[in-house]
Amino acid sequence: MRKTRILSAVLVLAFALLSLGIASAQDDTVTIDWWHINTNENEAAFWQSVADAYMEEHPNVNIEITILENEAFKSRLVTVMQAGDPPDLFQSWGGGVLWQFADAGLVRNIAPELEGEWRDSFSAQSALELFGRNGEYYGVPWTWGAVGIFYNKALFEQAGLDPENPPETWDEFIAAVEALQEAGITPISLGEREKWPGHFWWVYLAIRLGGEQAFLDAYNRTGSFASEPFIQAGEYLKQLIDMNPFPDGYLGLGYGDQATVMVNQEAAMELMGQWAPGFYRALTEDGSGLDEVLGWFPFPVIEGGEGNPSDVLGGGDGFAVGINAPDEAVDFLRYITSVENQRAGAEIWIVPVVNGAEDVVTENPVMESIIEARNNAEYFQLYYDQFLPPAV
Structure with a gap:
């Protein structure tokens, strides 16, 4: 009888210790709340695989991914930022928007790490x-490239244009x-419902007409965005618009529609960022996109x-770190930007930003041209809608 009581006590103690162990393990679990905007299937699957690999190596970490379309992401991010509850990791383009989050104490300084x-x-x-300021850093880039004009060589040839010598x-x-x-x-594909695709045209015209100094003067308030180069940019843009070069109903089309027009070979050109070829591939059943007929050239020079x-x-995508993010979120961000992950991402859609990964894309003549333009730029201007504060 006594032996039975002792055995029962031992079992009770064992179960108690086991329960404490389970509870302790649960208490040690760290959750990372990660938001990104890569809604297309291949890119979303890539990010899930990266998260899964990290969690396998770090069993105490749980990564919860929220995928949002670009405009929905921006809207929802504003809401959580106003509530003082940012995600641990979230999509960012750097520049003025990120710096305002820093001024409000909503992002973490990861400079020591x-x-x-x-x-x-x-x-x-x-x-x-662009992800830091005054010695502090709040995130890192993931992909970075140049906005330029993608064009369909077959349609150029059909119009009697030399496909190997695009306009300069x-x-x-x-x-x-x-x-x-x-x-x-149709010369140019454009979907202006979300406004940012069309802003590329005006900004590039302002860059060609006024250069870096015009922007710096306006930004520093020694000049303004009503100065001559910006007005002229509007006049040049109106010249183009008056030619009716865009698809019917372009003001109501979204970016996805714009890319679809290109993939269907219903327009010859598109002014877009380095992600465009990957987007084209995602829109075709066999994943080939426009690779067989696609070319790229820099935005034309304006004489004088x-x-x-x-x-x-140009610009690209990166990730910023929320103010309440655990240390594991910073470590995961470092893991994301490893050479191995950059090379794997470059196989799908990105222009790498770390040493040892660029050779993955340089065999593609389009991507090689984009990297050359990015690396050789005398002046590199981040998208106005990301560099400038939201109030502007």
Whole structure:
């Protein structure tokens, strides 16, 4: 009887210790709340695989992913920021918007963790600097490239244009638009419902006409966005709009519609960022996109403009760290930007930003041209809607 009581006590104690062990393990679990905007199937699957691999290596970490369409993401992020409850990791383009979050105490300074090997791993140092200010850093870039004009070589040839010698000047570009129209081809794909695709046209015209100094004067309030180069940019844009080069109903089309018009070969050109080829592939059943007919050229030079011909509008995607993020979130961000993950991402859609990964895309002539433009830019301007504060 006594032995039975002792055995029962031992079992009770064992179960109690086991329960405490389970509870302790549960208490040690760290959850990372991660928001990104890669809604297309291949990119979303890639990110899930990255998270799964990290969680396998770190059993105490649970990564909860929220995927939002671009505009929905921006709207929801504003809501949680106003509530003082940012995600641990979230999509960011750097610049003024991120710096305002820093001023409000909503993002974490990761400069101590970044210093040294991690920081030195970035080949696109100018991109990294847009995620920091005054010695503090709030995130890192993931992909970085240049906005330029993607074009369909087959449609150029159909219009009597040399597909291997795209326009270099604005006058040559306007002549190409006219030639495409005469051949019954819509010259430019544009979906302006979300506004940001169309802003590329005006911003690039301002860069070509006024150069870096015009922007700096306006930004620093020694000038303004009503100065001559910006007014002229509007006049040049109106010249283009008056030619009716865009698809019917373009003001009501979204970016997805714009890309679809290109994939269906219903328009010859699109002014867009480096992600476009990956988006085209995602819209085709066999994943080939427009690879067989796709070309790229820099935004045309305007003769007499103050801008340098190599000046580039561009940017990319990265991730910022919320103020309440655990240390594991910073470690996961470092894992995301490893050479291995950058190389794997480059196989799908990105232009790498770390040393040892760029060779994945340089065999693609389009991506090689984009990297060359990014790296050789005399002046690199981040998208206005991300560099400038939201109030502007």
